[in-house]
Amino acid sequence: MKLKKLSYTLFALSSTVSLTMMLEPSSAMAASSLHKMQKSEIVLNGKVFSNQYKFVGGSPTTTYMPVYYVQHLINSALEITSTNDVWNGTTHTWSLTVTDKTPKIISKGNGAAITLNGTTIENAPIITDVDPSSGKETTFMPIWYVQQLLNQLLNLSSGTDKWNGGAATPTWTITTKATDNTESQSDMATQMWSVLNASSWDVNSHPSPSAVGVTPSSTDPVTAGDIATWLADWAAQAKGYNDHPYNDDSDVSYQPWSLKYEASQDAYTWAKINGLYQGTSVTNANSSITTSESAAVISNLKWWINGYKNLSGGWTQLHLPFYSNYENWQNVASGAFSQSQYDENMTDTTTYYDELEVKQSGSNVLVKLPNAQKSNVVWQVVDGTYTWGYSHGTSGAGFYGGDTLTVPTNGPGIGIRIASLNFDAQGAVIDYVGQEQNIDFSKPFSVENGQYPKSRE
Template sequence: MKIKAFATLVVLSSGLFAVTFASPAVAHAATSAHSMQKSVIILNGEVFSIQYKFVGASPATTYMPIYYVQQLINKVLGIDSSSDVWNGKEHTWSLTVSSATPSELSSGSGAKISVNGTVIEDAPTIVDVDPASGVQTTFMPIWYVQQLLNQILDLTSGTDVWNGGASTPTWTITTTATGSQETQSSMATAMWNVLDAASWDVNSHPSISDSGITPSSTVPATAGDVATWLEDWAANSKGYDAHPYNNDNDISYRPWSLQYEASQDAFTWANINGLFQGTSLSQSSSLVSSSNATTIISNLKWWVNGYKTLSNGWVELHIPFYSNYENWQNVASGAFTQSQYDQLMTDIDTYYDQLEIKPSGSELSVKLPDASSRNLVWQVVDGTYAWGYSHGTSGTGYHGGNTLSVTNKGPGISIRLASLNYEAQGTVIDYTNSSGELNFGKPYDTANLQFPNG
């Protein structure tokens, strides 16, 4: 019979912390070898759980059985049991935390603790009986892991306090938003105000709850929250009817999914698309300040609308917020690996979002960023002539780094960006012309079979 092990984690600040790994199938013991004392864990002003702790080893360190604290930490970090794994046979404990890049803290003998596949330290362990369960449990002193978690959670000494001298020792952790931080509910509401106003290529307008989101009015929002919420909204609202070339009767629906995007990690995907551009948010667990929230909302408008007008009169485009289902068929067919596809889409999204246009009467100035370092090539078609890359040419000289002057009349313009690294795959975005004005807010992604007659 297989024995399931439960890993638990606590951050006890300067009093040192402990992780416990309990196996319910292990034989019960009557008493504990160490002197146990009840302690209280408080989260955001409320008692989260009451657990036993002991002081042991030399030098003396505080240990604590903390299954419920593991659930707390997992919730705060936005991970689940699949990302928090104790392997009793190999004596390893592994955490997977999106975008976290902690540095090595120590090395030695004992159980290996790793984050995102990198061993951070080796920690000694002690087995004793948890009086609450009567089960032998493996305790692990982890003061250095406290430092690690404080980095990930962005906590300070004032928001992570261990009071071992109290009659009932207390560990207090505070993650509620301060005056400089956005709560989950305020951030989600601000996002939905933008998303509810979107009218182009939106099939429905799901509410926050319809999207499966239950934001807290006290817990601060993280960058990971913001990205995941946007993913949830898109999965419930985006998608299109594809009209294959020369056969408009063959219409099929193309759903939106993060699987078809530049990354399957929500934070990384949002970061590639500029959602956190101009903020201090460097990883999924970064807390969103009020000033960061304002910048995020501005970037979200840019993304959802497909463009923004700069103070100098130029219009900076954004890759359309569409399903890339058609492009992803290269992965489904085996032509590309997922990692190759992700790199292709990252390149395309990154450089297209630097594209700027300035209308001036009957002319357009089109500023093409230099994409030679990624071997990307441009093509611009204005209804009269085509400039740049086309199939059958090498693409040399069409990497950008220049400004074109094209006609602002006729049907509009088409802008293609393709990678010569991946069989000239890329995207073709069409902007229709109405009464002499290009409609930047209604772009058509013809590479993904979205056409003006669709």
């Protein structure tokens, strides 16, 4: 893209040390700005991303805009996180780490260094002024240099990265994908709650988005992190189970769902482990979800919430039930495992269980067990009278899977256990009730968490 040198736009980099904090103003206060401020607009993929102040000044005269408010724009456009986007206010160096990108030098000179994957690709002048939005002193940088950076990383052309300083509201427009191809927050929330409200198994209430603090925008694109956070907020109010001792209803206690008891305490990582983004191009929490990808996310959400999905040939792929894992987490509370060990165990348990496939075959059910040997994870399948696989308390490798078992369904149902030999055979015990030789895989019971099927009580 060719731009006239005197017409480039400037925007702010913060003077703080971290570019998560790169755009955060310093603590220094000023009575007023040194330049005349005017509102401007940033548009990303056809939607207003933010409205910020800009001013015209410097020598040669140029337009400035505070970068504190466009940090999320940069991270969203590049689909990177703040840990890969760091500003050092002492050395005046802006460092970006973007995988699979080879640095190409744009220009060298005086000013703050902009580095990509450790290589300085250009130097930019910096200026300090007060941002009216915060009332704090902030460091500014020419947007022209950032345009060159984005153009290199995203292969943008003059038609997809434009600054219109002569408009009534000066506007910077960036288009990284088809403008009608990004799902909005409100559309995604509507689709999600349609699934959540339709679910009844082990759902104790159906809170609305606003009831769990979700206020989706009708213009902002939805990200993978948004979806995961909303789901966790919903589950904290909607999910849980009545925990009571086997064959004893005298000591029933409700155990609500909490991210604290999951395979990760980070909502995005937890959702990724549970397969919510399978079939999408999502790489991190900041990844925007396209319209076509939203369909894949909703399909994965149904699989997770329902505990199963139908495959071709009569096979059904199971999912580790969406329960509160309070009882499992007591291993951390008691000091038996560290939180990181617990997370590793839960990650292995979830990952392998979600690869499990079953199929009704006459009076039997075929159970196709994934091979979990590389993680030292074993399986056990019980039909009420006979047990296949690992037996707790025995020595040896156990049954790692990689085979299809034929299990009779003439009993009360089947139980499937997955356990890690790295962590004292801890894992998951899931029961499915059988009726007239048919197993109901839509109602899984989390036995290790104290939730037993009524037929066994």
